[in-house]
Amino acid sequence: MERIPTKNDDLSEWYNAVCYRAELVSQAPVRGCLVLRPYGYGLWERLQSELDRRFKETGHENAYFPLLIPESLLTKEAEHVEGFAPEVLWVTEGGTETLPERLAIRPTSEVVIGVMYAEWIQSYRDLPVLINQWANVMRWEKRTRPFLRTAEFLWQEGHTAHATEQEAAEEVARMLEVYREVAEDVCAVPVYKGEKSVSERFAGANHTFSIEALMPDGKALQSATSHELGQNFARAYDIKYLSEDQSEQYCWTTSWGMSWRMLGGLIMTHGDDRGLRIPPKMAPTEVVIVPIPRGDTTALYEAARALYAECKAAGLRVKLDERPGQSPGYKFNEWDMRGVPIRIEIGNRDLEAGVATLVRRDKAVKEDGQKQAVPLGEVVSRIPEILEQIQQNLFAQAKAFLTEHTFSTTDRDEFVRLCTERAGMVDVPWCGRPECEAAVKEATGASTRNLREPALYDRCTACGEPARYQAYFAQSY
């Protein structure tokens, strides 16, 4: 395996190289699409299981809806269609027949699911409906990059229907918090929570909330969104119920989603010049055991296999690398590239001393604490605590970066400079006007990432009008 470009020199090249060299993905023979290799899929499965567990805990069930949406249905919610029209892929033929009506490949599933909800929901007793779907969707993106923006991507989309606006709002807040928790506590990627501005929000939503992470190049990454759809989709798709007082009411619906883009955020946030550094909770393999053969290896392999069995029994995601063809040094580098949090080296030298050498991926080579000798009998019991330390350490490093690259200002010149230079998250009081946001974007390339209330100062830093929000401005992926 060849070396990769350094992360600081060229983040973009480094990022691509890591994705391919760590065998997360391969380039597909289709424009803008990604092949997820087993190791990449392993990462996705970790994210899936962490999210899915939380969805179940908050009362949701999984279901599956069709990939294709008839054009006549898609066009019912005007804002929604308008927002997605430029990116929709259309199916026009089936076999040798031209289809009587074009079918859209779903860019998101509000429409199909809305149609079904209209059928399923009759009474206030049917509410709330709390459904999640694991799916692929397609958006014809002009420019693609692994995980961060691909034509086809994997995600989950929750779709719920409620009797009242307040219930819907609570649902949206609850799921946003689930996303924050998964981003920060599982992926170790710190984020800012807030509401999207009018021009940044989901097409067809009344309110969109997001979590936003900051990448090493100072660009923000929208990592998940949660939408209050009001009664817009209910009216367009006729999602109605008879209430307790016998009046007919439209439902209040929500949708929320996180995609494999989160994995891209994780990769960029934690990776270093040796490759990936995967937070233990997300690692498909938490521990890899590398035996170091020399001379008589009978006892060595026996000990390595015993250790492997012991890890397995303790419920760890563990691999034993017994490949005979590669040198230990090669294996060290390869597992570093793949970001496995803990490596256990065991050779005759260790065996004679009755120890194994534990190596932490979050530390640099030869950094204090990177390697430690642990008595063989204590190895497995020590691992959980070290994994936890690595998890915490990666989050702390990322959090420090976010904090150091978040700038608060009320000075317009400084604001413009910070935005233009891609300094990071620029936190300013803001008026909330779309014209103001458009002007900032025109001048600096940055837009609001998300907002929170109230404003901490009277005047909008960008235009001087009365401020309504505190806004994070940044350029974005």
Next chain:
RNA sequence: CGGGAUGUAGCUCAGCUUGGUAGAGCGCUUGCUUUGGGAGCAAGAAGUCGCAGGUUCAAAUCCUGUCAUCCCGACCA
């Protein structure tokens, strides 16, 4: 969609200016020696030079067209 670049072995690329038998490193296969941060030696397998036309005795190389990919922008909840 605008600007730039690139398509030659699994990967990274040289060869093209000045047309003349298809190259290197890494990887892969076999064997021996090795193995604590990317091992050594030896032998071997592997490419219709992105695709289509044209010029020529002869095209990876020159010309035209076309497709694809990457980078930077615009666009993108």
